[in-house]
Amino acid sequence: QNTAADSTTLTYAINGGTLSGGKMDIHSSAFQATALVMRNSFDSLVYQKADGSFVPWLATSWQISDDGLQYTFNLRDDVTFHDGEPFNAEAVKANFEHVVAPETASADAASLIGYAETGGFYAGTEVVDEYTVRVDFSQPYAPFLQAVSTAKLGFYSPAALRENAAQLPAGGPGISVGTGPYVLSEYTPDQSIVFTANENYNWAPDGSTHRGAPAIDTLEFRILPESSVRTGALTSGEAQIASDITPNAVGQIGDEFTIENVTMPGLPYTLFLNEAHGVFADENVRRAFALGVDIGPAVESIYQGQAERAWSILSPATPNSYDPSLEDSWAFDPDQANALLNAAGWTERDSEGYRMKDGARLSAQWLAYNPVSDANASFGDVVQSDLRELGFEIVRDNREIAQYYEAFDQRNYDLSDWSFPSVDADVLRAHLHSGGYKNGSSTADPVVDTLLDNAIATSDPAEREALYQQLQQWNATHVAMVPITVPTAITAYSKTIENLSFDLYGQPLFYEASLTTAP
């Protein structure tokens, strides 16, 4: 007898180890985990469907001016925030202004909105009337619609922005106040985040199979950074759904669970070779690096078939941009790599067998921040081992986040690594544009900048696709980054959850879902 029939609770085991460090603010956090959790409390202006098209959500309709410089949104007039404040044009304006305010120190959301301290093109937000709002740009910005479909450009209650701005990064009930189907009702850092159904909710995106308040009353997100504990929590029945399942755990999860494996769009897991520092200034060395690591088998073994080898700096899942011609375009070739290193003048050897030039060792320092995931660490071991065969030393430098940022800001490292999910290929702007905030390779090529600028200025999908393919080709030649694997979001959940849907990032969306009693 399930007496909980009148009150359903779903427990969701997530990694989320980073959230406690002031990363609960959708506007300032660059972490994907923030969006994953906060999506439940925050709606967007538009909803992006699985096929990449946009449908109304908080905006009933929108117009883009012919010059591509103005986006006008007509808003629903029946939406209220969790604290009862009305959602209207003023609220949108207040939120967008919060994103670009210097005190917010936003990285990702600001980039999404087209703001930058220098070289940005976000020009401001105007209230046209109570339920109409217009966003202006100084140059055409095609990805904006996609940007406003993400949780990171979601909306806080204006009251929260006024009164609790400083507490937003810490987050919590009464602080993280949005319009979403769930109200954040309890937050214990490093432990759990509890959401309760928003009984007033009646503004689901167009095409939603469910209307009104969500079917599940309580969502408890359990923060469990140890992956084995997450898996165990799921299989023992303590949680009904768990995300960030490691590839090697997939095999241990039984048939009573569904495994959702979503290939992430955006930037794959990529190594950034910093041109502005040390040995990677030399293109030959960069190419030798890319050729000298036997990436394919390593990916196959470490990700145990749960993730594909990446060939390009964009994931195949990124709409309207991927260049499939790059697939199998280069192979592990230690001879060629050795030849390139010789050509670059790294011909002498030291006592440990590493290459030398002018008394200096061929050595690259790999900057990463703790904790490094098991898979990434293993991959690093392979890189280090393979390159040692070439006489190329890799020194791992895993730092705590504060020191990581410091080194990163000064670009005084040789090599770093990350992936960055995004539904829009414009993610490359942050990573390759000379002014990009995550330009880990220190790329500063006018050609690249022009390509990126042109790409956001055109709204013609085919034209954009061509431009992004040129960028991918550019990287294949210049090797600013070495794509490794296309990350997948692996989520496993009990078959008692019905109608669970996933967004393009592989994040579960609980609004439509319901729980049945165990069969």
Place this chain on the structure above:
Amino acid sequence: MSVITVRNLRVVLPGSATAVVDGVSFSIAAGQCLGIVGESGAGKTVTGRSLIGLTPEGARVTAEELTVAGVDARDLTEPAWRRLRGARVGLVSQDALVSLDPLRRVGAEVAEPLEVHEPTLGRADRAGRVLQLLDQVAMPEPAMRVRHYPHELSGGLRQRALIASALAASPAVLIADEPTTALDVTVQAQIVVLLRQLKESGLALLLISHDLTIIRQLADDIAVMKDGRFVELQPAADLFAAPQHPYTRELLAAASQSRPPAPPNTGPVVLAARDLAKTYGQAAAQLHAVNGVSFELRAGHTVGIVGESGSGKSTVARMLLGTETPDRGDVLMHGEPWSRVPESTRRARRGGIQIIHQDSLSAFDPRATVLQILSEAIALDGTRLGRRRRRERRARAIELLELVALNDSLLGRRAHQLSGGQRQRVAIARALARQPSILVCDEPVSALDASIQAQVLKLLASLQETTGLAMVFISHDLAVVRALSHDILVMKDGVVVEQGPAAALFLAPQHPFTRELLAAHATA
């Protein structure tokens, strides 16, 4: 009707082929006392304990007969022994001062046998019995004492509590193992009185002691034990009148030894104490450990200091040695200031005055061998000898050992591998290594048994004769002081209550306390 009958008792300890107790037979009737005397390690304790099943772990106990309070105690199981212990046989262990659980109140300790053997007894009844028992052993103010912890009681009171607890479950036999060692003479006498009363009330008593004088006062029969055997077992009167065994005679001789000192020559004053005073603690808790002690010591002479425990004897010794600075007064050595000069000045002259302690074990670095112990002192000698090489130091060490009647086989041993007597002699050898003109002896023989005591005293006397050493001799045992001293100071509560030539003092004691001391000594 004997309460205890033992025939041919034999105890073999694990890991040893020879028996520690061998062929021992005796019996004790109700109201009677058997005394066992003998030197340390003779097997007295083991004999006593085999009557209560507490021989060392793994020991094999065999006997043709072993009847304890009507029970055949051969091959008893542990639970069976437990029913016997306390209820039929009581034990007052050697080392009375540490034989009560220091963390429990006296009342609880005394009550424990009742809890074990008479579990039906109510709380109030038990408390009543405890008071009654304490009353029986003449514990003053028993109602207050039950709430005290053992460390809050003096040695004599602790011994009484221990006896009370042994008697609690009304045993028929009491084994008292060295019930008076470590106690003052005055207290010793009180305990003897108590034991005598118990005996007279019908208890069978097995009294173990190395002190013949105690045995003599209580025992009806006396057994003399040596190397695990009874070399002699006789009614007390017969034994003292006509000792059979040579060892018994030796024991008796050692006990009665109190050689009057030879008349002194008038040598130079080597050490002079003037109005020494020392106070410990502050304000309310202030304690005048020593107050106004003065005397002179001449070459070849001995000054004896007696007094009960805590009277300030050791404090005087430390001030003489210059390890404690007097609060008032002064010590002069060879007429020169000594106690009030800086330690660095004193160090050069330290060789001239040396000390021997009661507890010689702690006076040796546990890591050092006898050779190292002696070498350290030899090397300090200001003469050329000090810089001589190892071989010569070794030779000198052997010489010193011979001086104290030891041989070089001990050179490689560490302090804990020596017997008490050997250790005390090594301490003396070390003191002599510096060729002092003054030797301070602070209870040098109190930890030793009678025969060895006698040897050490003899050694000291002969050293004084041959070297003209001046000695300060401290003891709470009048007999020992008497054996060596020319002048005697009697101390009580930090003050000298009487002072004078030994002969006069013994003949005509002036102070009541001295008389009390002498009286206790005489009964002993």
Place this chain on the structure above:
Amino acid sequence: MVLVVWGAATLGFFALRLIPGDPVNVLIGLGNVSTQVRDQIREDWGLADPLLVQYLGYLGRLVQGDLGTSYRRQQPVADVIGQQLVPTVQLMALAVVFALLLALGSALLGRGRRTAPLAGLLELVAVSSPTFWIGLVLISVFGFGLGWFPVVATVGFGALLLPAATLAIPVAGIISQVLRQGLDDAAALPFVDTVRARGASHTRLVVRHTLRHAAASTITLTGYMVGSLLGGSVLVETVFARPGLGRVALNAIVDRDVPVVLGIIVLAAVAFSVINLLVDLVADRIDPRLETKQAYA
């Protein structure tokens, strides 16, 4: 006690300044932020003042009971600590209880002639197993394998059992060694013979007598171990994903959240002093001969 707290706060204050890394970076994270904004933040947080001024300011506030504001969470440090204090105290308290019980069990097991080596081995394995290792094993076996204890639940006594056991095991190993040593030492004391001569059974001997003797040193040690429990609790909290001060401390150091670290240091110093005081009181009660001041001077 005031001295200890002051000393710890001072030491902590200056030691934390030695950590490289600009707290401003922590405050803003990754992003394009102008030096002007940085300076503003520095100004706001009083990081622009000379070190000594900052130090005196800190002490001044500390005296008034103000621990400052977390850089990271923008909350008063007292609140940050307050939120996490209860779970940590629960965890540690239960762990201490477990450790003592386990130690007692092992010590009693170790009294038997044949079981002694077994107890010794158990102790050594307990001491030598890294905490996170024990935690993962306990989770897999008792949490997920047998399903006896909830792992994911965050409230309730049941959820506390496994983490507390994990934290307790290595500590129990150490305490047990000392307890066993204490029991053995006490068993060699002369009064034991007296007790046996009264006909007391072995159990009675241990329960009524030697255990008390062993307890004094055990409790002193346990008091000292409480400090090191914080280290273990970081690992336990990480493995079991529990909230608590251990992780707050770890994250605060990683984040250079100086006010929070200092707050925890001050709290730890206060706790240390209080616990030592309690331990001394208890030890005094157990052993009437002890005069605390002398015994530990």
Place this chain on the structure above:
Amino acid sequence: MPAPALWAAAGFLVLLVVSALLPGVFTAADPLRTDIGEALLAPGPGHPFGTDQTGRDVFARVIYGSRYSLAIGFGATLIALVVGLVIGSFAGLMRSLGDGVLSRAIEIVMAFPEFLLALIVIAIIGPGEASLLVAVALAVIPSYARVARVQTLVVKRAGYVEAARTLGVSPAVTVLRHVLPNTLGPLLVMATMGVGTAITAAAGLSFLGLGPKPPTPEWGLILSEGRNFLASAWWIAVFPGLVITATVVSTSILGRHLQARSARRQR
């Protein structure tokens, strides 16, 4: 301690020391060399402890890792012992003022949770073998200092120190010849026990990512890397776990033996 256990412990430690100094004696495999084709092989003839997720030989990693773990275990303990002894005996020997200041200082550092101290040290120096060693050492120095101080106070009052004084031995010689050696005894025993604690503490810090950099084959790091393979490839974590335990057990057995010996000597 039964003799066979003692010999086994000593033998094991000797093997460890040899493997730390000359790892090549035990294995020809390269602890850092990955071989994806050989990944996750169960223990077998070629790989006595199996291989890990990147095909490295776990046995070779454990053998080569002994260098780091022993260096941290013994190094940290040695540092703590020496520094603790110096501070503690200074405190114990000095007259009231110096002792007061030093023992207050010890107390203050002891009030710091060990772990916090270690974390701060690592934060200051940055993660790595060296800082791990220093951090672990620093965390335990106060305990050693405290014991050294108490022991010095005891020894200072011992009869044989007074005996040396009355013999006229100079204070410096007394300290060197009598006080220090007798203080050292209990500390040495504590240290042999401490080696194990140091190794497990270091493993804990490695687990948190504060230890040596990967792919250093430090035991704690191997253990931590292998923890998610417990169900599918138990050997990655179980063998290093066993070796850690065996090491600690061995040092403790030796420590207890020493303790028993010195206790016998004191009696």
